[in-house]
């Protein structure tokens with residue numbers, strides 16, 4: 001039986017991302033159930049909920065990263081800009097350039113700072129000349145608020161940067177392919193409070209250009225960075241709506257129990 005979803009409606013016709021009857025199984029585990037959601041553009045959407053409730057699974061559906069997990073089976077519909085991402089004409093590699101992902105632990109390649117950012121534009125053939133590539137590298141590093149710290153050592157190894165700098169580099173690497181959507185899976189969990197504050201400021205800035213969807217275990221972080229929040233519980237999206245309203249006046253008792261610390 002389908003649970004009732006308590007939702008503040010987002011206009012479906014303007015949704016950047018829309019899912020209908022989305023289900024994910026890992027073998028016999030039914031990890032995500034009946035997820036219908038419309039996620040708007042140029043907005044930060046936070047995904048919250050207790051461990052194992054399906055947040056990362058949902059995030060991975062949006063750029064078909066679950067395709068890389070042999071046990072995962074995804075059914076239902078996911079549309080980005082109205083286009084079905086499971087359509088056989090969609091190339092998952094191109095999709096992942098359009099829907100970029102930043103992971104929990106900064107994972108720069110063991111290459112120079114410049115080569116990390118240049119990697120995506122190179123493999124996707126996005127630039128024709130060295131000057132164009134340099135321009136993309138600079139623009140991406142500026143947007144990731146890292147340029148000033150690294151502009152004099154672009155040929156140094158990326159692995160020599162601090163954790164927070166590495167995470168901003170990974171964000172620069174992701175935005176270098178001009179994505180439209182940024183998926184972030186607990187991007188601050190390996191960072192100290194100062195680096196976390198820098199990334200949060202950056203996320204706020206990025207939403208002027210991208211739809212950002214972020215998984216976070218921190219309700220404070222969700223409240224600080226997002227305009228919309230989805231609460232997941234046992235594989236279902238139980239409540240989705242305006243972040244302020246969800247935290248101050250949750251409609252579902254399960255959301256209330258979670259935000260008041262009774263489940264989780």
Ligand SMILES: Nc1ncnc2c1ncn2[C@@H]1O[C@H](COP(=O)(O)OP(=O)(O)OP(=O)(O)O)[C@@H](O)[C@H]1O
Nearest residue numbers: 026029031050051052053054055056057058069071
């Ligand atoms: N690769 C996998 N193979 C098998 N089962 C998986 C896999 N990934 C996730 N699961 C299962 O799917 C369910 C949802 O997991 P998921 O990682 O999406 O939850 P989550 O809300 O992101 O959790 P956390 O907050 O702990 O990261 C869990 O029961 C988990 O054990």
